[in-house]
Amino acid sequence: MRLFFALWPPESVAQALAGQADALVRQYGGKATRTETIHLTLAFLGEVDETLLPAAIRAAQVVRGKSFALTIDRLGYWRHNRLLWAGCSSPAEELRILVESLREQLRAVSICCDEKQRFTPHVTLVRKVPDWQGALELAAVEPITWPCRSFLLVCSRLASAGSEYSAVAEFSLANG
């Protein structure tokens, strides 16, 4: 099974981000992320044997993260995978601590996650942006406040309509 840990936005935040995604598609083309699949990945485990699922859940239960708020206030574009994404100009310190702690607990039970690149918190808004030669002139975005009170372990499957995600477990973050 293909697994990842992620923050999932409340409905109002998902709607606001979906509005941004639609506006970007109108301007640059590409395929908008469906509202119900908008998320921010904390750790990508990839293909994992089902027998490792209990260990992954236990590892996340040990994480003592605090709730926090993210301010989504910038857009980015990665040419190598043709993604347009939304992120934070100043990510909350609690997010960095949560990701480090989660990855440490996963390592402790010998579960690898993709750590080759520096963690760049991002919400993928548009995939398959048509190839762009010049610099992408991205408009400033109206800041969106995303309250984060829990995180999810999610199973990802490829379906005809795109990726389908299902929550496997939810982990609360303590009141900050």
Ligand code: NAP
């Ligand atoms: P996904 O590949 O399962 O990704 C789920 C989440 O994990 C996304 O937030 C993704 O980030 C992140 N992620 C994926 N690979 C990563 C890596 N190596 N390191 C760090 N984070 C990683 O599902 P998806 O994002 O919906 O699909 C992404 C692409 O993979 C699509 O083009 C899809 O067709 C293809 N794909 C999907 C599956 C599947 O079962 N879902 C299988 C094969 C191929 P980003 O949002 O930045 O991508």
